[in-house]
Amino acid sequence: MSDLRDLYQEVILDHNKRPRNFRIIDQATHHADGVNPLCGDRVSVFLDVQDGVIKDIAFQGAGCAISSASASLMTEALKGKSVVEVEHLFEAFHNVVTGECDCPKGLGKLGVLAGVRDYPSRVKCATLAWHAVRAALQEHQQPVATE
Amino acid sequence: MSALHSVTAPHPALPPLREGLERGDLDLARIRADFPILRQRVHGKPLVYLDNAASVQKPQAVIDAISDCYSDYYANIHRGVHLLSERSTVAYEGAREKVRAFLNAAHVQEIIFTRNTTESINLVASSFGGSTVKAGDEILITAMEHHSNIVPWQMLCERTGALLKVAPFTDAGELILEEYERLLDSGRVRLVAFVHLSNALGTLNPAKTLIDLAHARGIPVLVDGAQSVPHLAVDVQALDCDFYAFSSHKIYGPSGVGVLYGKKALLEAMPPYQGGGDMIRLVTFEKTEYADLPNKFEAGTPNIAGVIGLGAALDWLNTIGLDAVAAHEHALLEYATAQLSGIPGLNIMGTARDKAALVAFTLRGIHPHDIGTILDREGVAIRAGHHCAQPVMQRYGVPATARASFAVYNTRDEVDALIKALCKVKELFA
Numbered sequence: 001m002s003d004l005r006d007l008y009q010e011v012i013l014d015h016n017k018r019p020r021n022f023r024i025i026d027q028a029t030h031h032a033d034g035v036n037p038l039c040g041d042r043v044s045v046f047l048d049v050q051d052g053v054i055k056d057i058a059f060q061g062a063g064c065a066i067s068s069a070s071a072s073l074m075t076e077a078l079k080g081k082s083v084v085e086v087e088h089l090f091e092a093f094h095n096v097v098t099g100e101c102d103c104p105k106g107l108g109k110l111g112v113l114a115g116v117r118d119y120p121s122r123v124k125c126a127t128l129a130w131h132a133v134r135a136a137l138q139e140h141q142q143p144v145a146t147e
Numbered sequence: 148m149s150a151l152h153s154v155t156a157p158h159p160a161l162p163p164l165r166e167g168l169e170r171g172d173l174d175l176a177r178i179r180a181d182f183p184i185l186r187q188r189v190h191g192k193p194l195v196y197l198d199n200a201a202s203v204q205k206p207q208a209v210i211d212a213i214s215d216c217y218s219d220y221y222a223n224i225h226r227g228v229h230l231l232s233e234r235s236t237v238a239y240e241g242a243r244e245k246v247r248a249f250l251n252a253a254h255v256q257e258i259i260f261t262r263n264t265t266e267s268i269n270l271v272a273s274s275f276g277g278s279t280v281k282a283g284d285e286i287l288i289t290a291m292e293h294h295s296n297i298v299p300w301q302m303l304c305e306r307t308g309a310l311l312k313v314a315p316f317t318d319a320g321e322l323i324l325e326e327y328e329r330l331l332d333s334g335r336v337r338l339v340a341f342v343h344l345s346n347a348l349g350t351l352n353p354a355k356t357l358i359d360l361a362h363a364r365g366i367p368v369l370v371d372g373a374q375s376v377p378h379l380a381v382d383v384q385a386l387d388c389d390f391y392a393f394s395s396h397k398i399y400g401p402s403g404v405g406v407l408y409g410k411k412a413l414l415e416a417m418p419p420y421q422g423g424g425d426m427i428r429l430v431t432f433e434k435t436e437y438a439d440l441p442n443k444f445e446a447g448t449p450n451i452a453g454v455i456g457l458g459a460a461l462d463w464l465n466t467i468g469l470d471a472v473a474a475h476e477h478a479l480l481e482y483a484t485a486q487l488s489g490i491p492g493l494n495i496m497g498t499a500r501d502k503a504a505l506v507a508f509t510l511r512g513i514h515p516h517d518i519g520t521i522l523d524r525e526g527v528a529i530r531a532g533h534h535c536a537q538p539v540m541q542r543y544g545v546p547a548t549a550r551a552s553f554a555v556y557n558t559r560d561e562v563d564a565l566i567k568a569l570c571k572v573k574e575l576f577a
Contacts, residue, residue: 003190004524008517008575017512039516040533040546062546064516065576119520 006115007122008065015069020076021058033143034061034132036124041067045132052083059129066122070113071129077110083137090130097126173467173475179556181206181463192526195561200346200374200505200552201530202396205460209400212459216452224451225425225442239451242458243441249461250391251382252408256440259407259414260454264373265295267392267407268340270444271369272299274417275390276338282308284337287330287366289314289322289352290542291345294535296371300340312336316542320348320497327357331364339368343375347536347548348497349480349505351375358388367413373397377554378476378504380469383408395453400460404453407444414440421446464555472555476504479553483562490569496548505552507534510569513576515549521575522549525568527561 025046034043043061047054057078059071078086093110095101099117116126135144179185184204187194196204216238222231224239240255247255261267280286286300290313297311304311314327322341330336339361344351358368369390372381377398383391390413395404409417419426419437423446428436437443464472483506487493492511510518519531530550533540540546551565 004521004575007520013576038532040537040540041516042546064514066517068514122516122520125516 003118007119009112009115011073011109011112012065012069015072016065019059019068019072021072021079022060023058024060025056025058030136030139032132032136034128034135035143035145036063036067036128037145038124039064041125041128043067043071043129043132045071045129045136047133047136049083049137054078054081054083054086057133059132063128064122064125066113066116067125067128070126073110073113074129074133077108078133086133086137090134093130094127097123173471173555175556175558178467179558181208182556183207183210185556189526189528190524192524193564195525195527195564197551197553197557197561197565198528198530199377199554199557200397200534200550202402203377203399203554204556205401205456206399206463208463209456209459213401213452213456216455221452223448235451238455238458239449242454242461245458245461246406249376249381249465250408251384253384254411257408257411257414259409259441259444260449261405261407261444262403262450263396263405264371264392264394265299265405267390267405268295268369268371269299270407270420271338271340271390271392271409272303274420274444275367275413276300276303277306278418280307280309280337283335284309285312285330285333285335286310287312287314287327287336287339287361289327289341290316291320291322291348291350291536291539292340292342293346293371293373294537295373296340296342297538309337310335313538314341316350320345320350320499322350322352322357324353324356324360328360331360331366336361336364336366339366340371341368342371342373343381344372344378344503345497345536345539346374346505347507347534347539347550348499349502349507350497350499351379351501351503353501354386354388358386362387374504377464377472378469379473389413395457395460398457398460399464400457401450401453403450404457406457411440414444419443419446423447425449467555473503475555476553476557479557479559479562480504480506482559483551483553483565486562486566487569490566490573492573493569496543496545504554505550507548507550509545509548510572513572515547517576518549518569518572521572522565522568525564525571527565527568529565 028046029049030047041063045059048056057075096114097116113126116122131144182204220231220234222235224236243258244255246258300311312330316322343354361368367389370388372391372393376393389410391408393406396402426438426443426446428438494509496507515531532547
């Protein structure tokens with residue numbers, strides 16, 4: 001059970017149970033849907049971007065604890081950040097969950113998802129909302145898929 | 148078990164389940180010893196493999212048959228004058244005869260080797276459908292089909308302007324026969340295609356009844372037997388189906404080999420599916436004469452060792468007997484259903500009266516993916532996801548389910564391990 005606790009940390013279980021920013025932004029400037037065709041999980045992200053800064057960010061959707069918590073933690077991490085910072089943060093986050101980089105430095109709370117690196121089949125769950133945000137910022141018309 | 152009886156008419160009735168459980172008809176220790184992969188531990192726990200509906204493990208006899216082919220007598224088939232080619236041809240065609248006997252088909256030429264169930268269905272959609280289905284015609288399927296028995300028909304409909312009709316099922320997961328008949332009565336249905344045993348619900352459809360109802364209106368029927376053939380004896384002549392499709396990898400054989408059974412007269416009238424070597428009699432640049440059945444539908448060098456491996460798998464399965472397999476697995480299913488039902492918050496999806504070999508479920512507040520990951524750490528392998536049956540998930544309004552599926556080598560102790568692991572899931576998410 002101890003190694004499972006590395007994946008399912010209290011913060012993750014908490015964000016799964018009570019996701020933050022779980023709503024729709026009616027006046028969103030950017031919006032995109034993400035789907036994981038492997039499991040059918042879906043996430044919709046909404047952003048309100050003013051002068052290159054994310055003033056508000058929210059999500060909706062149904063997914064596993066890892067994808068829900070990751071989406072919730074992501075919205076907390078990205079609120080107030082500039083669009084440019086999103087890419088840097090995504091890269092750092094991606095490196096940690098895929099195990100390419102060990103140190104979750106600068107990731108703040110997002111570091112609780114580092115345990116995903118020991119579960120390769122769950123990397124897509126952890127990154128689904130991130131892919132959707134990047135698609136929204138690039139104004140993709142089609143839902144982005146993890147495949 | 149009435150539907151099971153109707154398709155296994157020549158066989159004796161199954162013993163009452165509880166009695167079957169206590170008798171322990173099968174020598175499970177001996178059966179399990181045939182599967183080298185089952186001896187391992189995963190994450191430090193004994194492997195409990197309950198993902199058999201996705202793909203089943205292989206007995207040593209199958210591994211040996213494939214290995215022997217490559218180490219002793221492998222060569223290309225149907226063309227060599229040399230000894231190895233002759234030996235490979237005999238083994239390959241011998242496997243075709245084993246499949247014929249297994250399905251009780253009337254003629255060995257009615258057995259076509261493909262890559263998998265999906266390709267078998269695509270063959271029929273492309274060749275039979277392409278040559279007989281016109282704009283305004285209808286193809287009738289059910290709402291519990293695997294994507295492989297939906298998408299090929301959608302593609303055919305797009306090409307031809309035909310319409311795809313879908314027979315609904317009840318909340319329990321049973322096909323609604325009145326609706327099925329009503330859809331058959333449109334006068335425009337050119338083909339019925341249905342799943343024998345649902346991979347998402349475990350429902351065993353009343354195949355003989357569905358076929359008879361279609362035939363009464365002159366409509367041919369394809370049965371998707373991917374899940375059914377490892378679990379119950381199938382007699383294509385007793386069923387009187389026109390096409391029956393299944394995969395080797397779900398019946399203890401290797402992956403990469405599928406079977407299409409088709410009635411001879413239908414197959415003879417159908418145009419080839421793919422062109423190439425081995426499916427011709429004579430080729431000139433002006434015209435090509437096609438080979439007779441079954442070669443007409445087997446263009447190119449097939450999976451020779453794989454087909455031979457399938458033959459070995461059927462031999463192995465016959466030493467146990469499908470009636471004994473069905474009785475054992477049904478007892479396991481009953482036991483698992485009872486045990487799972489005792490877990491608060493657990494909901495079983497698919498509660499048809501006639502079920503076989505698998506149980507799909509959800510746990511309140513816990514996503515099936517999380518269940519799958521936690522079970523894996525306990526050594527228990529199950530499937531979590533939509534099971535390539537997204538319309539079934541939509542029908543119940545869930546994104547995914549967890550599914551435990553059984554094979555002949557599974558034990559009651561393994562069901563207990565599943566239940567214990569599920570309790571850990573609940574503990575972690577409490």
